[in-house]
């Protein structure tokens with residue numbers, strides 16, 4: 001995750017039923033999030049963040065401080081298109097998102 005509001009890489013392909021361990025490094029100076037979910041989930045979390053900020057790390061999302069590395073394990077049950085988004089103020093709108101293709 002970088003301060004130019006990008007994930008590198010910004011595209012992941014996984015298999016349905018697979019549990020993936022993401023090792024997430026924040027190489028920027030700002031806090032960034034790695035929040036997994038479809039567009040509806042991203043919008044919901046965006047609204048939540050606007051109201052009260054991230055209260056705690058969740059099953060499907062993690063907040064990473066500058067210079068830190070965290071891991072997040074996610075199991076993808078069904079073949080679908082999913083997203084990763086950062087919902088620090090302005091980041092998602094600024095394009096801080098990645099796509100996850102879950103193949104059957």
Ligand SMILES: [Cu+2]
Pocket residue numbers: 005031032033086087088091096
């Ligand atoms: Cu961010």
